[in-house]
Amino acid sequence: MYDYYFALASENFLLNEEPLEEILRERIEYYRNVNKSIDFWFVINPDFINSTNFRENQFKLPHSYAAIISLDQYFIKWLKLRMGFIFIGHFRSNSVFIPIK
Template sequence: MYNYYFAIASKDFFLYQEPIEEILRERTQYYQSLNKELDFWFTLKPDFISLLDHQTHYFSIPDSLAAIVSLDKDFIQWLKLRVGFVYVGSFQSKSIFLPD
């Protein structure tokens, strides 16, 4: 079983209001400097929200959402502190996460 951690917000927030591209680019460069394999993904229209138990209106509009998913809980917690207005959570899956 794989444990995944995520930060989810509107596409507009991630793409236009926060410097997510810069944050993920810096994180990628940091991993490369350590010769560490990437363990995070950015995805639009995250399908995994159907796996969650949450019954919030926020999740009922999946086309408007984007998510950063990682195997690293600490990275997602840091991201929550860095960008603020995201919902964080976790889920388990038997397979590795492969975004569309």
């Protein structure tokens, strides 16, 4: 099993109200400087949100949402502190998330 952590918000919030591109670009540069592989992905309307665990939650999802998914829980916690108005959580999966290159 793989543990994934995520920061979830409306697509509009992440793309238009927060400097997400700048935040992720800086994170990528930091990873390059410390010689670390990229372990996060930006996904619009991720499928994991349709699982039973999330449907039972009481938060309301907008029509279009987006998530930053990572293997690093501390990065996601940092995003919560940086952006504030996002929902964070985690999920487990039998499969590894493979980004499109």
